[in-house]
Amino acid sequence: MSQAKESPARYARVKIEGSKHLVTIPVSYNKPEIPEAVQQKWQKLIDLTAEIIGVPGGLINRFTSENLEVVVASSSDENPYTNEAYDTLGIGMFCESVVGKKQPVIVENTEDSDFWRNNPHAEFGMKSYLGVPLEWQDGQLFGTLCVLDNKANPYSQTFVKLVNQFKELIETDLQNILLIEELKKRVSYQEIRLRDVHHRLKNQFNTLISYISLRLMDDADRPMDELLNDITHRIEVMVSLHDEVCRSTDLDVPALDTYIPMLCRAQIKGYSDIAPELVFSIEPLQLSMQNTVTLGLIVSELVSNSLKHAFSGVRDKKIEISLQRTDDGLISLTYRDNGHGLPDGFDPARVTSTGMTLIRGFTAQLNGTMTMKSGAGEPISFTFEL
Numbered sequence: 001m002s003q004a005k006e007s008p009a010r011y012a013r014v015k016i017e018g019s020k021h022l023v024t025i026p027v028s029y030n031k032p033e034i035p036e037a038v039q040q041k042w043q044k045l046i047d048l049t050a051e052i053i054g055v056p057g058g059l060i061n062r063f064t065s066e067n068l069e070v071v072v073a074s075s076s077d078e079n080p081y082t083n084e085a086y087d088t089l090g091i092g093m094f095c096e097s098v099v100g101k102k103q104p105v106i107v108e109n110t111e112d113s114d115f116w117r118n119n120p121h122a123e124f125g126m127k128s129y130l131g132v133p134l135e136w137q138d139g140q141l142f143g144t145l146c147v148l149d150n151k152a153n154p155y156s157q158t159f160v161k162l163v164n165q166f167k168e169l170i171e172t173d174l175q176n177i178l179l180i181e182e183l184k185k186r187v188s189y190q191e192i193r194l195r196d197v198h199h200r201l202k203n204q205f206n207t208l209i210s211y212i213s214l215r216l217m218d219d220a221d222r223p224m225d226e227l228l229n230d231i232t233h234r235i236e237v238m239v240s241l242h243d244e245v246c247r248s249t250d251l252d253v254p255a256l257d258t259y260i261p262m263l264c265r266a267q268i269k270g271y272s273d274i275a276p277e278l279v280f281s282i283e284p285l286q287l288s289m290q291n292t293v294t295l296g297l298i299v300s301e302l303v304s305n306s307l308k309h310a311f312s313g314v315r316d317k318k319i320e321i322s323l324q325r326t327d328d329g330l331i332s333l334t335y336r337d338n339g340h341g342l343p344d345g346f347d348p349a350r351v352t353s354t355g356m357t358l359i360r361g362f363t364a365q366l367n368g369t370m371t372m373k374s375g376a377g378e379p380i381s382f383t384f385e386l
Contacts, residue, residue: 310339
């Protein structure tokens with residue numbers, strides 16, 4: 001037997017006892033390699049198996065689409081097989097009948113059958129065989145566990161049970177290998193997502209810094225306490241999103257029906273003397289980090305404007321926010337409070353305040369349009385092409 005080469009095919013053809021034709025069997029595909037530590041464990045296991053049963057040959061084999069490969073062979077001097085040896089399938093080896101029949105195979109004496117007397121490994125002098133199939137957890141074939149003797153051997157039921165016990169140990173190792181591989185993939189995915197989240201949040205904090213600088217220049221005459229309170233609310237927009245993402249098990253950006261209410265409730269905490277009722281009708285839409293934060297900044301500006309200017313003298317204060325996907329695939333945002341409304345003749349395009357400038361800028365970032373009407377109770381409407 002020589003050293004094998006990996007094959008990507010999913011099926012193999014084997015020659016089995018009692019069949020005139022080659023039998024097609026599925027083989028494992030896209031499975032992880034067996035770690036060195038596991039192979040060392042298997043080496044001890046197969047050495048122990050051969051020693052207990054009292055045979056020179058013990059093997060753990062793996063099937064590919066073309067070959068039978070020896071993963072580990074017992075270290076007895078009388079064992080003709082060695083680690084990493086292989087042979088081509090379809091020639092009638094003992095293990096081919098095991099996987100072709102999908103059941104244990106016992107050959108007490110090769111001389112009792114022409115098929116086994118003339119098996120391709122007869123030259124190795126092995127006269128008897130006991131083998132069982134090995135499978136991955138998903139049922140895909142891995143290979144075989146087998147023992148061979150250079151003399152006739154009836155293999156007692158005790159030995160059969162022992163081999164089946166060791167089969168379970170090996171298949172448990174295969175199960176753990178798949179589990180560890182899956183965990184590695186998940187950890188890798190989480191690390192990538194976390195780096196992406198931090199990168200995007202960094203960009204958003206840079207936007208926040210620019211916003212603060214703009215506020216400081218534009219609102220230089222405002223009381224410092226009021227200005228700091230306004231800036232604090234903008235920081236809440238970023239912090240709330242960061243907290244929600246970090247609490248998420250999969251690091252996905254929170255859906256809008258979670259994020260926007262959370263953002264609004266956090267914002268009105270700074271205005272305990274106003275505390276309007278919040279009414280939401282928001283679809284559980286999930287956007288990108290960039291679009292979620294930008295949409296949050298628009299809502300934050302609107303809420304801030306209501307808290308500062310809309311509710312003077314109003315008893316039962318209320319803010320209503322609706323966000324839905326339209327039939328033509330757009331996103332519609334409607335914002336309404338029960339305050340005094342915009343003054344007659346209000347034209348958002350001509351207003352140069354920082355808040356309105358930001359709302360116009362954020363709306364443009366989202367490929368959106370904005371509609372405002374004067375009068376109490378009139379909504380502010382947005383349509384975004386997201």
